[in-house]
């Protein structure tokens with residue numbers, strides 16, 4: 001018997017309404033990034049389990065897609081109620097496997113559950129239309145139909161919300177789903193599946209497969225019964241999936257990486273901008289796709305702003321997310337920690353300076369890095385070109401509006417951008433010139449369930465959230481009717 005199975009609690013996969021995989025010979029440990037301790041293990045599924053999940057989802061689609069929107073909404077709301085009743089347990093599980101502070105995990109649970117209640121209603125508003133025909137004996141009807149079996153592959157940084165942001169609209173539209181959560185954070189996904197089962201969502205409608213990512217992804221890409229891949233993760237993996245989806249022209253939605261500029265104009269409310277920058281930079285220890293990555297401050301106000309920003313950072317506490325009063329938890333793993341250290345080294349070797357770094361909790365076992373401010377940063381440094389995904393804040397100065405817009409747009413990414421200015425005309429000039437799908441204008445936390453979340457350029461394809469998000473799971477069909485008049 002596997003040593004892992006003997007030592008750790010196994011969290012089985014959820015396929016076709018049953019918990020499977022404990023009989024497997026191979027398991028993958030799930031580790032708490034705050035302590036390095038193993039908190040459980042999952043079966044290392046692959047092609048076989050990926051196919052079994054599609055078998056189940058394909059069978060279930062025949063009946064789930066024929067339910068009324070009202071019936072699907074009722075079941076989604078039962079799931080919503082159970083998630084709300086189990087929010088604290090889900091949040092603790094999330095903090096244990098992902099590391100974010102409990103208060104952030106509770107916030108993510110509300111955000112994640114918000115997609116379920118939003119789409120439980122939105123599913124009732126999938127309207128078609130009639131189009132005036134150009135010939136008197138014809139009538140034209142347009143209807144929207146569920147695309148079919150949807151494969152969802154999700155990242156580790158938002159273990160609940162990145163799943164419900166896909167699964168809620170898919171189910172509301174009448175689709176069925178096969179889900180592959182990130183290997184680092186599968187437990188939250190499996191708990192959500194348990195609650196969906198308890199809510200009475202029929203077997204096969206929602207399936208969770210854990211294990212070998214590329215093998216599972218390849219199986220779903222090749223399976224003609226899977227009509228859509230919806231992926232959230234790195235741009236690199238997104239490109240691989242998009243390339244392979246071309247093989248059989250499979251639909252893809254991609255929510256990919258970011259490199260958000262945070263622009264502080266000389267007429268900004270500097271205190272508000274400093275507070276906003278902490279919110280945007282250090283949420284989830286800097287591990288969100290829309291975290292500020294590059295900070296551009298007008299040279300006239302750079303010194304004053306940096307002092308205000310530093311004062312805000314001094315209030316932040318680093319530690320285990322389960323402990324009271326913690327603002328910044330560990331990074332997800334050792335690679336993430338080493339990357340952050342590399343980015344700081346690269347900056348300082350090329351002329352950048354560390355103007356502030358919080359107390360590094362060296363006594364703790366986890367992958368911790370204290371919030372750090374870098375100044376004297378230039379656009380050719382790695383921290384300005386790569387997605388940092390960690391708690392370092394590189395500050396660069398600029399002279400003119402035209403200069404900062406050009407520098408902010410000079411990236412292959414186009415997900416989120418932030419602008420702080422008190423001038424109305426300047427607000428419109430800059431926000432309309434920025435090549436980003438999400439813009440926070442004097443607002444550092446633009447995410448919500450009702451917005452079309454997504455990016456320009458290599459930050460993705462499609463949108464999630466709001467009425468835009470359900471369109472990703474619908475096909476458009478028109479019927480041209482010839483009449484005897």
Ligand SMILES: NC(=O)c1ccc[n+]([C@@H]2O[C@H](COP(=O)([O-])OP(=O)(O)OC[C@H]3O[C@@H](n4cnc5c(N)ncnc54)[C@H](O)[C@@H]3O)[C@@H](O)[C@H]2O)c1
Nearest residue numbers: 154155156181182213214217233234237255256257258289
């Ligand atoms: N745009 C958004 O909404 C959004 C949201 C969250 C995270 N992200 C991005 O996700 C990245 C961090 O997440 P991550 O480290 O989990 O990303 P990742 O790309 O490494 O992994 C994402 C998911 O894909 C799976 N995967 C990896 N290789 C695969 C393959 N070859 N075939 C199929 N599946 C594969 C992983 O197991 C995981 O489930 C960052 O770049 C972040 O910006 C974007």
Ligand SMILES: O=C[C@H](O)CS(=O)(=O)O
Nearest residue numbers: 157158287288289290447
């Ligand atoms: O990391 C990406 C998430 O989409 C961020 S948010 O929680 O939606 O803001």
